[in-house]
Amino acid sequence: MILENEYKNPLPEILPETKQYWEAAKRHELILQRCKTCGQIMYFPRIFCHKCLSDDIEWFRANGFGTVYSYTIIHYQIAHKSFEPDVPYIYSIIDLDEGVRMISNVINIDPFKVKIGMRVKVVFEDVTDEISIPKFEPV
Amino acid sequence: MDAKQAYEYGLENAVDFERDFDTIYGPMIDNSAYALIKQRYKYEFNATEEQFASVVVNARYHASKFPNALLKNLVTVKDVLDSRIICDPMHLFEIVMPCTGGSALILASSKQAKILKNKPVYLLGGGQAFDRGMWTPAYGSNPSITTSPVKKAAKQAFDMSDLTINDMDFVQLYDCFTITVIISLEDIGCCEKGQGAEFVEKTDITYKGTLPLNTDGGQLGRGQPYGACHFMHTVEAARQLMGRAGQLQVKDAKFGLVNGNGGSMANECTLIFGNEIP
Numbered sequence: 150m151i152l153e154n155e156y157k158n159p160l161p162e163i164l165p166e167t168k169q170y171w172e173a174a175k176r177h178e179l180i181l182q183r184c185k186t187c188g189q190i191m192y193f194p195r196i197f198c199h200k201c202l203s204d205d206i207e208w209f210r211a212n213g214f215g216t217v218y219s220y221t222i223i224h225y226q227i228a229h230k231s232f233e234p235d236v237p238y239i240y241s242i243i244d245l246d247e248g249v250r251m252i253s254n255v256i257n258i259d260p261f262k263v264k265i266g267m268r269v270k271v272v273f274e275d276v277t278d279e280i281s282i283p284k285f286e287p288v
Numbered sequence: 289m290d291a292k293q294a295y296e297y298g299l300e301n302a303v304d305f306e307r308d309f310d311t312i313y314g315p316m317i318d319n320s321a322y323a324l325i326k327q328r329y330k331y332e333f334n335a336t337e338e339q340f341a342s343v344v345v346n347a348r349y350h351a352s353k354f355p356n357a358l359l360k361n362l363v364t365v366k367d368v369l370d371s372r373i374i375c376d377p378m379h380l381f382e383i384v385m386p387c388t389g390g391s392a393l394i395l396a397s398s399k400q401a402k403i404l405k406n407k408p409v410y411l412l413g414g415g416q417a418f419d420r421g422m423w424t425p426a427y428g429s430n431p432s433i434t435t436s437p438v439k440k441a442a443k444q445a446f447d448m449s450d451l452t453i454n455d456m457d458f459v460q461l462y463d464c465f466t467i468t469v470i471i472s473l474e475d476i477g478c479c480e481k482g483q484g485a486e487f488v489e490k491t492d493i494t495y496k497g498t499l500p501l502n503t504d505g506g507q508l509g510r511g512q513p514y515g516a517c518h519f520m521h522t523v524e525a526a527r528q529l530m531g532r533a534g535q536l537q538v539k540d541a542k543f544g545l546v547n548g549n550g551g552s553m554a555n556e557c558t559l560i561f562g563n564e565i566p
Contacts, residue, residue: 167303219324219325219331219433221327221375224372226316228317240320240324242424242426252310252426253313254313284313
């Protein structure tokens with residue numbers, strides 16, 4: 150039996166490096182890392198700083214706002230078939246206000262109205278009991 | 289933990305960053321990655337779809353004359369723009385067609401090459417540059433996705449060969465998508481950043497022109513035999529420099545440039561070839 154609300158798309162796996170990130174997402178908080186040695190801010194989570202290789206890293210909460218850096222409207226999906234019923238949808242690069250870049254979807258808008266430079270804010274989709282996925286919608 | 293335990297822990301606990309911070313958002317592999325680059329390029333430099341389409345028109349023109357090409361029918365700018373959108377703003381005809389094929393070169397020392405039967409081609413310079421290990425252009429070290437590591441790779445290759453872009457009689461550029469060609473042209477120094485789209489529209493890039501580009505039709509014309517496709521640009525460069533390019537022969541070709549690209553403009557390799565050592 151297929152449950153009607155079963156989430157069909159790929160899911161992240163919760164592992165030691167990313168555990169805090171997904172736990173925060175569950176609370177609908179977007180968190181980032183900062184290197185305490187050189188100040189580098191990082192997305193996605195890592196166990197050491199990709200700039201200076203220090204492992205002295207802290208988490209902090211992002212303000213949740215960003216700007217669309219680039220986007221594409223996916224019209225055909227043959228690579229990851231589970232997304233096929235979702236077309237057309239936006240797959241985009243968001244520049245977070247903290248200065249890091251993030252791949253995400255822009256939702257709650259007609260995909261044909263998305264523009265580069267558009268201000269967006271994070272929203273969370275609770276896709277399973279454990280996982281909430283950060284996405285963005287127009288401010 | 290000892291080395292074996294550490295290895296096993298790693299296998300068990302390795303984060304699949306590609307999946308967890310990209311695939312969950314539904315990319316369409318390389319199509320969406322290059323579409324992101326093209327969209328940004330259009331935004332920054334006001335490039336038009338017609339300009340992008342002229343890369344395809346040129347590729348198909350060469351392919352129509354190339355014996356082993358897959359897509360031998362000529363197309364117009366309008367045909368390209370009328371082809372369906374796969375990942376906006378990428379049209380179907382701006383995307384390579386997979387096919388089977390192979391490529392091979394025979395390598396020898398320059399001393400040995402002199403006594404062989406065929407006219408030799410010399411590798412005069414090479415360069416390689418890398419930006420990231422992931423598909424998506426979002427997670428690179430370069431803050432701009434419209435400038436590529438080609439810039440660094442080409443500089444290394446030119447420095448090694450003591451030649452410049454003005455010495456090149458043709459260029460064979462990796463052309464998985466139209467945007468790849470336009471950014472590569474800028475980054476090897478054919479024109480200023482942001483002028484590549486206008487360059488391909490206003491320059492004669494056929495084998496008879498001022499800067500012959502992808503004289504065998506490139507991947508957009510002759511097809512993309514994945515894995516062999518990077519090398520095919522090198523084979524075509526060798527063919528041109530040996531004078532064996534048939535009706536697509538660039539007249540008096542002495543020097544040529546080849547660029548190979550991987551991972552949505554993430555890693556690049558540029559080579560300079562000549563049929564003489566300058």
